[in-house]
Amino acid sequence: xxxxxxxxxxxxxxxxxxxxxxxxxxxxxxxxxxxxxxxxxxxxxxxxxxxxxxxxxxxxxxxxxxxxxxxxxxxxxxxxxxxxxxxxxxxxxxxxxxxxxxxxxxxxxxxx
Numbered sequence: 001x002x003x004x005x006x007x008x009x010x011x012x013x014x015x016x017x018x019x020x021x022x023x024x025x026x027x028x029x030x031x032x033x034x035x036x037x038x039x040x041x042x043x044x045x046x047x048x049x050x051x052x053x054x055x056x057x058x059x060x061x062x063x064x065x066x067x068x069x070x071x072x073x074x075x076x077x078x079x080x081x082x083x084x085x086x087x088x089x090x091x092x093x094x095x096x097x098x099x100x101x102x103x104x105x106x107x108x109x110x111x112x
Contacts (some may be wrong), residue, residue, distance in 0.1 A: 058105045063099035070096070 070092025075084045 052107070056107060059099055059103045063096045067092070067096040086097070 070089075074085060074092060075091045077088055082088075
C-alpha cells in the first residue's frame, strides 16, 4: 500500500467520525428544544377518546356478524340432530353477550 493511500484512509475515517459526531450533536440540540411531553400525552388521550365511539360501534358490528354466523352453525347442527347443539348455542350466545358487555363496561369504567 502506498503512503498516499494510508493518508487517504486515515483522513476519510477521521472525516467520517467528525461528520457522525456533528450529526449526533445537532440531533441532541434539536431534541433539547422539543415540546413538553404532557402536551403530546394529552393530545393522544383526546384522539383515543375520539376513536372510542367508532371502535365500540365496530365491536357491536363484529358481535352481530358473529351472532349471525353462530346462528347458522347452530341451525345446521340442530337440523343434523347433533346432541351437543345446546352447548354450541350457549357458547355462541355467550360470546356475543360478552362483546356487548365488554364494550359497555369499558365505556362506563373509563368515562368515555
